[in-house]
Amino acid sequence: MIVAERKPIEEIVKLIGDCRHIVLAGCGTCVTVCGAGGEREVSVLASQLKMHYRQKGIDVDIREVTPKRQCDSEFVEDIRAHVEGADCILSMACGAGVQMAADRYPALPVYPAVNTEFIGVAEEAGVWAERCQGCGDCILGITGGICPIARCAKNLLNGPCGGSHGGKCEVKTDRPCAWHLIVERLSERGKLDVLEEVLPAKSWWTDRSGGPRKVVREDMKK
Amino acid sequence: MSERKFEPKIVAFCCHYCAFAAADLAGVMRLSYPTSIRIVRIPCSGKIDIIHIMKTLERGADGVMVVGCMEGQCHFIKGNFMARRRVEYAKKLLEEVGMDPKRLEMFNLSSSQGPRFAEVSREMDARIRELGPSPLRPKSGSNEKTENVKVA
Amino acid sequence: MSKSNLQRVLETGHFAVTAECGPPKGCDTTELLHYANMMKDVSEAINLTDNPSANVRMSSLGCAILLTQHGMEPVLQMTCRDRNRVALQGDLLTAAAFGVHNVLMLSGDHTSLAEVPGARAVYDLDSVNLLQVGRKMTTEHKLMGDSEFTGDIELFIGAVENPFADPFDFRVIRLAKKVKAGARFIQTQCIYDMQRFREFMKQVVDKGLHEKVFILAGITPLRSFGMAKFMATNVAGITIPEDVLKRIKDAGKENAAAEGLKIANEQIQEMKTIPGVKGIHLMAIGQEKKVPDIIKDAGLLPRPRV
Numbered sequence: 001m002i003v004a005e006r007k008p009i010e011e012i013v014k015l016i017g018d019c020r021h022i023v024l025a026g027c028g029t030c031v032t033v034c035g036a037g038g039e040r041e042v043s044v045l046a047s048q049l050k051m052h053y054r055q056k057g058i059d060v061d062i063r064e065v066t067p068k069r070q071c072d073s074e075f076v077e078d079i080r081a082h083v084e085g086a087d088c089i090l091s092m093a094c095g096a097g098v099q100m101a102a103d104r105y106p107a108l109p110v111y112p113a114v115n116t117e118f119i120g121v122a123e124e125a126g127v128w129a130e131r132c133q134g135c136g137d138c139i140l141g142i143t144g145g146i147c148p149i150a151r152c153a154k155n156l157l158n159g160p161c162g163g164s165h166g167g168k169c170e171v172k173t174d175r176p177c178a179w180h181l182i183v184e185r186l187s188e189r190g191k192l193d194v195l196e197e198v199l200p201a202k203s204w205w206t207d208r209s210g211g212p213r214k215v216v217r218e219d220m221k222k
Numbered sequence: 223m224s225e226r227k228f229e230p231k232i233v234a235f236c237c238h239y240c241a242f243a244a245a246d247l248a249g250v251m252r253l254s255y256p257t258s259i260r261i262v263r264i265p266c267s268g269k270i271d272i273i274h275i276m277k278t279l280e281r282g283a284d285g286v287m288v289v290g291c292m293e294g295q296c297h298f299i300k301g302n303f304m305a306r307r308r309v310e311y312a313k314k315l316l317e318e319v320g321m322d323p324k325r326l327e328m329f330n331l332s333s334s335q336g337p338r339f340a341e342v343s344r345e346m347d348a349r350i351r352e353l354g355p356s357p358l359r360p361k362s363g364s365n366e367k368t369e370n371v372k373v374a
Numbered sequence: 375m376s377k378s379n380l381q382r383v384l385e386t387g388h389f390a391v392t393a394e395c396g397p398p399k400g401c402d403t404t405e406l407l408h409y410a411n412m413m414k415d416v417s418e419a420i421n422l423t424d425n426p427s428a429n430v431r432m433s434s435l436g437c438a439i440l441l442t443q444h445g446m447e448p449v450l451q452m453t454c455r456d457r458n459r460v461a462l463q464g465d466l467l468t469a470a471a472f473g474v475h476n477v478l479m480l481s482g483d484h485t486s487l488a489e490v491p492g493a494r495a496v497y498d499l500d501s502v503n504l505l506q507v508g509r510k511m512t513t514e515h516k517l518m519g520d521s522e523f524t525g526d527i528e529l530f531i532g533a534v535e536n537p538f539a540d541p542f543d544f545r546v547i548r549l550a551k552k553v554k555a556g557a558r559f560i561q562t563q564c565i566y567d568m569q570r571f572r573e574f575m576k577q578v579v580d581k582g583l584h585e586k587v588f589i590l591a592g593i594t595p596l597r598s599f600g601m602a603k604f605m606a607t608n609v610a611g612i613t614i615p616e617d618v619l620k621r622i623k624d625a626g627k628e629n630a631a632a633e634g635l636k637i638a639n640e641q642i643q644e645m646k647t648i649p650g651v652k653g654i655h656l657m658a659i660g661q662e663k664k665v666p667d668i669i670k671d672a673g674l675l676p677r678p679r680v
Contacts, residue, residue, distance in 0.1 A: 009319060040272070047273065047280045048276065048318065051276075051279070051280055054357070153484050154481050155500075156481060156500040157503065158500050158501075158548070159500070160541075161481045161539075162611045163483075163484075163536075163611050164541070164611075165540055170484070171484040180540060183541050183544045192547070195547065196547060198551055198554055201459065201498075201499050201507070
């Protein structure tokens with residue numbers, strides 16, 4: 001899922017500025033799972049903000065709402081019940097959710113309370129790591145189910161580079177070298193010969209490099 | 223407004239199996255511990271969620287204690303480890319908004335440690351007295367000194 | 375006859391020597407030319423690094439052109455980190471236009487190693503892809519996408535291999551891949567663990583790769599125990615065996631540099647005897663002015679004229 005992390009409080013406070021009637025909107029999907037912006041995080045941030053402002057003698061009115069998915073045009077309607085008299089929406093959803101809310105409630109500024117980071121998985125409780133870059137041209141079938149575009153710091157197609165040491169990446173030494181993992185996985189499967197072939201240069205046309213992307217299913221349109 | 227001495231309000235979330243039993247025992251043993259401690263019994267210290275700590279302090283408690291079993295002896299095996307992690311995290315959250323993280327603490331003890339319960343209570347009470355009243359104490363009906371509080 | 379001196383020397387079976395210079399952090403090329411002048415008669419070609427550790431330097435291409443204009447032969451190092459395929463192919467055309475023939479394709483140190491982090495890492499191609507691109511340009515006279523281009527180009531294309539990176543058993547497979555993609559010569563990362571290097575070369579020879587590519591062993595004389603310790607712990611892909619560290623340490627502060635030179639000399643002598651090793655690549659970091667002496671003391675003078 002999409003993994004995000006809450007912004008530093010100072011930044012959030014700066015974004016809020018003079019707003020005093022804040023709709024604090026979480027999201028019940030990705031950011032809930034990665035502990036960044038679900039219902040719990042909404043209530044904790046609301047409490048923190050109240051503490052912050054009360055110490056300055058300011059009373060803030062924070063309306064907490066957590067739609068199931070903020071990126072969904074039906075669920076984002078849940079926010080509507082809280083916008084009367086509000087002066088901003090502080091969204092804990094990922095960038096997609098924030099923009100959906102901003103489109104749906106254009107009269108109000110919508111501020112992001114989290115930084116959206118990557119598509120990933122939970123490696124263990126409390127630890128999430130990047131797995132997919134959304135390059136639009138998946139090669140996982142060749143690389144043993146381990147993505148070098150997302151997990152190799154240099155997104156090499158013919159790795160590992162000379163900095164792979166003890167199975168760790170030289171760039172981020174707490175991360176495994178993706179190519180080391182690929183070599184191991186394919187070795188175990190007896191398929192190391194797959195890596196003897198040179199993987200040709202990638203076309204980044206399908207990636208974000210080719211421009212913002214869109215997917216259409218004609219049969220699903222109304 | 224007359225100035226009265228600061229009487230802390232400290233909420234102690236005590237797990238049923240060890241902490242609450244120890245508090246009970248302290249009572250039975252006629253040990254005295256500060257009246258600032260208001261006990262809330264919970265099944266396990268691991269039941270504590272960040273929001274419980276935050277809300278308690280937000281509403282004006284001067285301090286919060288989370289008291290659980292000795293590590294390795296939690297009735298629910300790992301509840302007290304989870305509580306410990308959450309308390310550490312909550313301390314960071316408090317610091318982020320200018321609240322002194324020392325207002326929050328976790329203690330571990332066993333059900334037979336009546337005297338220890340009294341001891342940690344006294345420790346926390348002393349600590350909070352030194353820190354002074356919470357900046358979040360509600361204005362009306364409080365024992366605190368008047369401060370220059372602006373109304374928004 | 376090849377336009378690349380390095381290529382000619384290697385193809386005529388001589389034990390080759392390449393040296394290395396770092397482009398300046400600035401636009402004053404005095405020091406660069408000074409060192410390059412010292413190195414030119416004791417080596418076949420001089421490598422110019424490409425923004426090493428992702429720090430800003432005068433471009434390796436600019437420096438390579440400069441050296442060429444001063445009658446020296448450069449090895450243009452090209453990393454994949456800062457430039458996309460459009461820029462890289464453009465640079466190769468530029469190199470050809472100015473008579474730069476030797477190119478070394480590398481992935482390149484990641485941007486996160488830079489003194490000023492935050493630059494976007496390009497890595498449009500990886501080093502293996504870049505080898506293919508270089509080969510296509512020089513053998514088919516075509517750019518990616520098969521379009522033609524004007525003018526003559528003759529590239530002697532090389533790559534890097536690190537025999538000490540992991541997974542160890544995969545290194546030779548990767549070397550074979552680079553050869554398949556177009557590498558004609560290899561410069562290795564600096565070597566201190568001779569035993570591991572010999573094992574690596576044995577695998578290379580077993581695979582017959584030594585007949586397909588010229589391997590130049592990387593040598594960097596150690597200057598001090600501090601330098602040795604630093605490299606062993608902080609620089610990825612460098613292993614220094616305990617006995618080497620001990621020799622430098624026991625030599626004491628005053629004699630460490632001399633001992634380092636002695637060790638380098640011993641290594642060079644051994645390299646001459648290892649099957650498949652066709653030369654050395656001397657990276658005398660911080661001791662550029664010692665290069666002529668190092669080559670001389672190693673009995674590698676005069677350099678062959680072919």
